[in-house]
Amino acid sequence: MKLEGTHQLHASRERVYQSLIDPEVLKRCIPGCEQLEKSGENIYTTTIRAGVGSIKGVFKGNVKLEDMRPPEHYRIVVDGKGAPGFMKGSGDLDLEQQGETTVIKYRGEIQVGGTIASVGQRMIQGTAKLMASQFFSALEAEAKTARGEPPPRHGFFRTALRWCSGWLRKMIRR
Amino acid sequence: MIAARFDYEAPTTLDQAVALLARNPDEAKILAGGHSLIPAMKLRLAQPQLLVDISRIKDLPHIREESDQILIGAMTTHYQLESSATLKQICPLLPECASHIGDVQVRNKGTIGGSLAHSDPAADWPAAIIALGAELVAIGPSGERVIKADGFFVDLLTTALGPDEILREIRIKKPQGRFGQSYQKVHHPASGFAVVGVAVTLNLGPNGSCESAGVGITGVGSKAYRATAVETTLTGRPLDEQAIAGAALHACDGIDANSDLYASGEYRRHLAQLYARRAIQAAASQVS
Numbered sequence: 001m002k003l004e005g006t007h008q009l010h011a012s013r014e015r016v017y018q019s020l021i022d023p024e025v026l027k028r029c030i031p032g033c034e035q036l037e038k039s040g041e042n043i044y045t046t047t048i049r050a051g052v053g054s055i056k057g058v059f060k061g062n063v064k065l066e067d068m069r070p071p072e073h074y075r076i077v078v079d080g081k082g083a084p085g086f087m088k089g090s091g092d093l094d095l096e097q098q099g100e101t102t103v104i105k106y107r108g109e110i111q112v113g114g115t116i117a118s119v120g121q122r123m124i125q126g127t128a129k130l131m132a133s134q135f136f137s138a139l140e141a142e143a144k145t146a147r148g149e150p151p152p153r154h155g156f157f158r159t160a161l162r163w164c165s166g167w168l169r170k171m172i173r174r
Numbered sequence: 175m176i177a178a179r180f181d182y183e184a185p186t187t188l189d190q191a192v193a194l195l196a197r198n199p200d201e202a203k204i205l206a207g208g209h210s211l212i213p214a215m216k217l218r219l220a221q222p223q224l225l226v227d228i229s230r231i232k233d234l235p236h237i238r239e240e241s242d243q244i245l246i247g248a249m250t251t252h253y254q255l256e257s258s259a260t261l262k263q264i265c266p267l268l269p270e271c272a273s274h275i276g277d278v279q280v281r282n283k284g285t286i287g288g289s290l291a292h293s294d295p296a297a298d299w300p301a302a303i304i305a306l307g308a309e310l311v312a313i314g315p316s317g318e319r320v321i322k323a324d325g326f327f328v329d330l331l332t333t334a335l336g337p338d339e340i341l342r343e344i345r346i347k348k349p350q351g352r353f354g355q356s357y358q359k360v361h362h363p364a365s366g367f368a369v370v371g372v373a374v375t376l377n378l379g380p381n382g383s384c385e386s387a388g389v390g391i392t393g394v395g396s397k398a399y400r401a402t403a404v405e406t407t408l409t410g411r412p413l414d415e416q417a418i419a420g421a422a423l424h425a426c427d428g429i430d431a432n433s434d435l436y437a438s439g440e441y442r443r444h445l446a447q448l449y450a451r452r453a454i455q456a457a458a459s460q461v462s
Contacts (some may be wrong), residue, residue, distance in 0.1 A: 083397055084218070130330050
């Protein structure tokens with residue numbers, strides 16, 4: 001199934017791009033995202049509790065960012081599976097500055113299979129659209145709150161700190 | 175297919191049901207006719223921890239006339255609405271719409287409240303309820319509130335009902351004067367759901383022109399909607415072929431049409447315009 005759309009965000013293109021590749025921001029913006037962790041260069045593992053109304057399911061999967069050309073373009077490749085079915089797909093995001101705002105154009109192709117596809121086929125597109133619009137409004141809020149401030153730094157210290165805290169947590173769990 | 179484990183309660187009063195729901199609103203679900211929830215549970219697409227069965231609450235199924243209103247209880251089945259002699263006389267759109275739902279078994283068990291609260295994007299009732307400008311009465315821990323039909327459907331499977339609220343009753347103003355109503359639908363051949371469904375109510379003035387119109391459309395977008403552009407184009411005009419055809423072209427103004435394996439967005443838009451025209455024509459021909 002093809003998925004296409006445009007969203008206008010009231011924030012600068014650099015700021016929006018930064019937010020779009022920041023796992024912490026993404027984790028807060030993706031509807032139902034419970035976990036999003038780096039597992040390689042531009043590769044993340046994620047757990048998403050997705051659902052509309054009474055229909056809910058947990059999906060685990062991978063997200064890979066490719067062809068990154070800040071601040072105008074990247075390609076996102078996802079695959080995931082859960083009890084209700086599986087999905088895989090990829091999409092291109094293009095960011096365009098228009099005055100004070102940024103226009104995000106996305107187009108992609110997703111394949112959905114399993115129970116959810118066999119009984120809920122007619123609602124898959126609606127669900128995808130709904131989640132996309134929830135995602136972009138959350139992203140806009142994120143990008144807005146930080147307007148005027150420099151984008152958060154992801155330098156050596158923060159990475160080191162994160163690594164240490166992760167390692168510590170693992171030790172404690174043992 | 176066997177559902178995941180869940181607790182089951184069957185309260186006998188609405189207050190008990192509200193209290194049960196309030197305990198853990200996010201993990202509890204109201205069971206009405208069960209024609210959407212039970213299949214979803216069996217496929218484990220829905221796994222509520224608690225089912226609150228409201229079928230034992232007296233007076234939730236009812237069809238009553240009260241001064242200028244028709245009151246319909248949330249647990250009234252499609253069949254009860256389809257076969258009501260009163261409704262056939264005073265508001266024929268409701269029985270007509272009910273007759274298009276699923277099959278006999280579904281209509282015997284499925285309820286109008288369940289259908290509305292589930293807000294399936296292709297359900298039939300939302301179109302009729304919007305066209306009639308109904309009011310929906312919800313009850314929750316902080317009491318009752320009234321929600322207008324065209325603000326009730328928020329998005330795919332999402333309504334204005336809070337997770338701790340129960341839909342109690344549907345209130346419809348009795349159609350007055352010279353009126354006509356119709357529901358026209360393209361059935362999905364397998365599921366019986368509406369690929370497109372258009373409900374129309376018309377009121378004619380003394381000179382034969384359209385005084386007011388109500389148009390609700392289901393199946394096209396992610397939720398049923400009120401086609402305000404069609405309504406305003408019809409209002410104040412004589413209902414001739416040209417006016418009807420012109421108004422029907424506005425059936426999906428501003429709507430992002432759904433695509434699925436059976437029908438593309440473009441096809442749905444085409445059907446919506448065509449069936450809007452047929453529904454307006456049929457409603458106009460009913461006016462006495």
